[in-house]
Amino acid sequence: MGLTFISSIIFATVVAGTPLIIVALGELVTEKSGVLNLGAEGIMSVGAVVAFAVTHHSGSPMLGILAGMTAGMLMSLLFGISALTLMANQVASGLALSIFGVGLSAFIGKPYESIALASVNPVRIPLLSKIPVLGPALFEQQGLVYFSWFLILAVAWFLYRSKAGLILRAVGESPVSAHSIGYGVVKIRYQAVLFGGAMAGIGGAFLSVFYTPMWVEGMVAGRGWIALSLVVFATWRPGRVMIGAYLFGGCMITQMFVQGSGAKISIPAQFLSSLPYVATILVLVLISRNRSTIRLNSPASLGQPFLPDA
């Protein structure tokens, strides 16, 4: 049992961490532009239910993901209009979006409850999946898992190697300066917000189409909030977002195994269930407590509306 057990633990960890990575990286890009979108939970919920419905009707998970992504972008567009064009408070707009999204998803999802989707076959990568232990754990996964790895590299490359990423960071650090050298701050922020919404939509779709292929009200279960805090505790760095997400996934899976194993332990189940949240926050706080890395990586204008001189 030993090796297969380890393999399946790693497998489950990666699956549990994937939606967090996708959503958190989207939010990371949004925040790097200086916009704090607290609506991730709501966007994920809407993305999840729309993706589920479309997959159910069309039978195509691919279409489902695209639909989830589109729904996420529409949701974030609402946020953009309120926070960027109308310059409402970003925190309040984001919170409202979360509450709205969770409610809306429950409404849309009513007819779909207690329907199950056919589970989607994993994508097996030739050769790599033959590696003992790691092969079945890492390379017989859903397509979106590979996408999340690609996304980490892509976001890191975008932010630190491309000019567009440099502009995005500049806007997030000092919108006034960026405006004064001629960049359209609001336009760039819109793009970042839409990207964040798209990723949150895909993250939601992953939950309802692949992770547990069914729709249950409230199935996002706080993952949107965890993704938000991952971004902050990872000090806005893509690599650390991955560490945090897998740490969370790992603790989640481990505690489920422990609870499910029927072993006689005198720890209340509620405590075990809270463990992933506590452990993730604790570890990320510890690795990111250096004040100078925070100052250098956090977008200085985060949450502040930008109003150009007229």
Place this chain on the structure above:
Amino acid sequence: MQTPSSDTPRLAIRGIRKVYPAIVANDGIDLTVMPGEIHAVLGENGAGKSTLMKVIYGVIRPDEGELIWEGQSVTIPNPAQARELGIGMVFQHFSLFETLSVVQNVALAIPGEFDLAALSLRIEEVSQRYGLPVDPRRMVHALSVGERQRVEIIRCLLQNPRLLILDEPTSVLTPQAVRKLFETLRQLASEGVSILYISHKLDEIQELCHTATVLRNGKVTGSCTPSQESPKTMARMMIGEDLPAYSHGETGHEGEVRLRIVNLCQPTEDPFGTTLKNINLEVRSGEIVGIAGVSGNGQQELLKAISGEEPLADNRVIEMCGIQVGHLNPGKRRALGMCFVPEERLGRGAVPRLTLTENILLTAYRKGMLLGGLIRFGVAKRFAEDCIKRFDVRCGGANSEAKSLSGGNLQKFIVGREIMQDPKVLVLAQPTWGVDVGASSFIRQSLLDLRESGTAVLVISEELEELFEICDRLVVIAKGTLSPSKATTETGVEEIGIWMSGMWPDAEKSGEAPHVA
């Protein structure tokens, strides 16, 4: 840098008008700049200089008026358009991104291919040609203010501007760095670049500029050839009256030591901050001591240590009237008779949305404004009205909000509030920064009067001129260390300028380059 014809003005502006809800910032301004001309725009703070420059650079849109660029009428809707025409601007508060490197900062402003290595070479080329040394790979937050300004200038030069706008460029430089900047500007002008030079410093304009346009209250009050004018006549155009003179009392009445700092060392955790090293300083009753230095050399950290905003682990480091106060918080230090005027007026010195009376309460409540835990608003209001009257604060009365006051009037109010508490020790940071000539001379005179009454006054300022006017003794702060003190009468701008680069006699030879311009 070709121009259509040497007779065509590079830029002519006609009847520019810009109205804000409360004030008319620009009221029918005309101005003409020729190719290769260094043109001064002279005026006090609030005269409308910055607004006018922002109009030219496309940051704000004028309500009326016309811009004529090399003979053609143009509209400049945004800075990108201005840069396309060939207008570059060096801002007073730099528009650099602190968490990025020099070359990244430049890349953001340069259109075209994104090749940082090639761009670094071009930066080095330009920096050599114009004597503006800077390392493209360094992070901007690690640069001194002078170096940042060089980055801004290089960033403009790389776009081959035909008009360069500099907004108060020397306010953060040592006298020596100012001279270097002037050489660069003259070289640029000789190559045909027009320069708009905004300043309120008359001597600089006389030294550098070919022509000058003077603004007051948003209107042009005159234009002149600075080399043929005296500072007096230009001052009259600028402020409408003669420059004020000060009455110094006699010196040499210093009494006991009121404030003593002994071996203050304070490491900073802020990557943009400065570590204080071995600071020793005494301020006696009846004297004004000035701390000169280029900003970012530890002034903020020192002020926080003295005020108690950053309480110290070792209470022996700071003594007030013989009492060790290093571990006390600002409230307790104030209770002992120490008063402070911080650099930021809105936010630190006063709460923007509170009324003047309420702002009085924040620091002066010890003057009998509390009774059994309740506020005696009558006393506070009388104190506020007193302060408004005594310090000539122009406002809508004691019930107006702090943010409704102009910078100069609010500063008079804050200084007045602290002075009226009869402090034993008064510490001020940048007491007249951004304050018009009339208000700053009033504040300076108030400090001189306070010194007469026996208060120990410590002034941290970047304006050398101000320090020389009011201080009895001067020290210089550079890289978190303090120079020996020198009587103002025994030193000069030149020597203090050199000290500002960290090069005073017996200065600690450290491997680090001094944090200067």
